[in-house]
Amino acid sequence: MVSRVVPVDPFDLVVFGATGDLARRKLIPALYRRMADGQMLDTARIICAARSDLDTDGFRKLASDALDTFVSKDEIEGDTRERFLSCLTYLQLDVTSEAGWDKLRGLLSDDGRPCAYYLSVAPRFFGVIAEAIRKVGLVDEQTRIVIEKPLGRDLESARELNRQFAEGFAESQVYRIDHYLGKETVQNLMALRFANALFEPLWNAQHIDHVQITAAESVGIEGRGPYYDNVGAMRDMVQNHLLQLLCLTAMEPPSHFEPDAVRDEKLKVLRALQPLNDPSDVVRGQYRGGTSTSAYHDDAENPESRTESFVALKATISNWRWAGVPFYLRTGKRLRNRVSEIAIQFKDIPHSIFSASAAAPKSNVLAIRLQPDEGITLSMTIKDPGPGGMRFKETELDMSFADSLALTGKRMPDAYERLIMDVIRGDQTLFMRGDEVEAAWSWVDPIIHGWQNSVPSLYDSGSSGPEDSLMLLHREGRRWREISA
Ligand code: NDP
Numbered sequence: 138m139v140s141r142v143v144p145v146d147p148f149d150l151v152v153f154g155a156t157g158d159l160a161r162r163k164l165i166p167a168l169y170r171r172m173a174d175g176q177m178l179d180t181a182r183i184i185c186a187a188r189s190d191l192d193t194d195g196f197r198k199l200a201s202d203a204l205d206t207f208v209s210k211d212e213i214e215g216d217t218r219e220r221f222l223s224c225l226t227y228l229q230l231d232v233t234s235e236a237g238w239d240k241l242r243g244l245l246s247d248d249g250r251p252c253a254y255y256l257s258v259a260p261r262f263f264g265v266i267a268e269a270i271r272k273v274g275l276v277d278e279q280t281r282i283v284i285e286k287p288l289g290r291d292l293e294s295a296r297e298l299n300r301q302f303a304e305g306f307a308e309s310q311v312y313r314i315d316h317y318l319g320k321e322t323v324q325n326l327m328a329l330r331f332a333n334a335l336f337e338p339l340w341n342a343q344h345i346d347h348v349q350i351t352a353a354e355s356v357g358i359e360g361r362g363p364y365y366d367n368v369g370a371m372r373d374m375v376q377n378h379l380l381q382l383l384c385l386t387a388m389e390p391p392s393h394f395e396p397d398a399v400r401d402e403k404l405k406v407l408r409a410l411q412p413l414n415d416p417s418d419v420v421r422g423q424y425r426g427g428t429s430t431s432a433y434h435d436d437a438e439n440p441e442s443r444t445e446s447f448v449a450l451k452a453t454i455s456n457w458r459w460a461g462v463p464f465y466l467r468t469g470k471r472l473r474n475r476v477s478e479i480a481i482q483f484k485d486i487p488h489s490i491f492s493a494s495a496a497a498p499k500s501n502v503l504a505i506r507l508q509p510d511e512g513i514t515l516s517m518t519i520k521d522p523g524p525g526g527m528r529f530k531e532t533e534l535d536m537s538f539a540d541s542l543a544l545t546g547k548r549m550p551d552a553y554e555r556l557i558m559d560v561i562r563g564d565q566t567l568f569m570r571g572d573e574v575e576a577a578w579s580w581v582d583p584i585i586h587g588w589q590n591s592v593p594s595l596y597d598s599g600s601s602g603p604e605d606s607l608m609l610l611h612r613e614g615r616r617w618r619e620i621s622a
């Protein structure tokens with residue numbers, strides 16, 4: 138069945154920081170693709186603001202170059218590029234200055250359409266912009282404000298950020314992006330769990346041995362060195378993306394697929410995470426240089442750096458459903474391959490009826506692959522076909538989303554396409570609520586504080602991470618899944 142594209146109503150979108158990396162690499166391509174698919178109409182008005190000395194024609198040229206760089210050639214067809222560019226207006230504006238805000242007001246529609254302000258600027262400008270748009274009367278009940286990580290660097294700063302936004306906006310107006318929630322497979326995890334009767338009865342400590350959540354990258358931190366060195370993998374990936382994946386895997390079924398119903402359930406999971414008191418339950422690492430690859434130190438331009446480019450940890454959830462089931466989380470740069478997945482490892486069968494010569498059947502694994510090759514696989518044990526008695530063989534039920542989309546002639550949408558359209562539609566289901574962000578920091582902060590005098594273990598580029606991360610599972614008779622593409 139081909140899914141139907143429902144166009145969104147006319148809207149205004151103001152992108153602060155429109156000349157920056159995020160805008161060029163993600164936002165402009167996402168908006169273009171939504172127009173190409175017929176979801177965003179020519180009535181949309183996109184005001185692109187930054188300090189650079191450009192006029193609208195100059196900015197349209199920049200946006201057109203961004204399309205050439207970040208959108209594949211075969212997606213650019215017909216008059217869509219021109220139609221898209223004509224929706225863009227540039228506004229030269231320094232957000233720290235008093236000037237320019239009235240001009241912004243003049244560019245916005247007064248027909249009651251929703252207006253979203255996307256703060257694609259450094260976090261130090263969040264409060265400044267929030268206050269300025271309020272002061273000049275650009276906030277009403279149709280206003281939405283969109284922010285991206287980093288949402289603070291610890292609990293205190295996250296609370297302060299939430300306080301700043303709460304002064305001018307209702308929580309229902311604040312859209313905190315975690316782009317992992319916009320990934321197609323992450324949404325499919327909810328479909329898998331709550332639109333099928335098959336798995337939910339097995340989704341608990343009685344049947345599941347453990348869960349592995351991996352977000353491995355093959356690239357290093359090149360190009361983002363000084364920023365990343367001040368952050369590290371725990372803040373960059375675990376506090377947000379990995380904990381969100383854990384929440385969606387572990388949460389109870391919400392009563393409805395509605396923003397607060399879903400977010401209430403995720404919050405309960407975060408609050409049920411046991412404090413990670415045992416230092417041996419967390420391993421951090423840093424990649425070393427190779428013959429043809431630079432070391433983290435060089436990329437970070439900091440020879441003394443103790444920042445981690447890798448984290449592996451064991452989390453446990455104190456509730457009836459998950460008592461005794463470890464959730465192993467792992468993320469890192471310069472690992473063997475780029476792979477993100479959630480693997481649900483089921484328990485062994487309680488008793489084998491087969492002779493010892495048949496070899497014990499392997500336990501089932503349900504793997505939800507976020508990237509690459511988005512899809513779901515279920516590993517099963519079957520009889521090796523043919524004569525030779527009862528010998529077993531592992532096989533996989535493989536549901537590839539990429540293949541199913543290819544059959545319909547479609548491509549896998551980027552997370553930002555879905556998320557920006559949800560902002561316009563006013564649907565916060567895939568966005569983090571302020572209390573979720575705080576709960577995640579509450580759990581992560583003590584772990585980071587515990588590292589004050591520790592040195593990360595070194596690992597080779599192209600490996601699976603430091604040796605001691607393997608021990609995290611080996612000592613419990615388990616092993617990590619291969620980081621294979
Ligand atoms: P960049 O540094 O590439 O872009 C910053 C933008 O802000 C530029 O357009 C710059 O334009 C503008 N800017 C800077 N100062 C001012 C000012 N005083 N007034 C108005 N505009 C200003 O950053 P990114 O695009 O990489 O990141 C933007 C935000 O998104 C950050 O908070 C970042 O943490 C977050 N983020 C980025 C991701 C990415 O992939 N890049 C991923 C996730 C989050 P000009 O110099 O013309 O004013």
Ligand code: BG6
Nearest residue numbers: 286316352354373374378477508
């Ligand atoms: C970002 C992190 O949030 O996610 C980056 O800041 C990381 O360090 C990126 O590379 C990974 O996203 P994806 O979608 O490529 O898995």
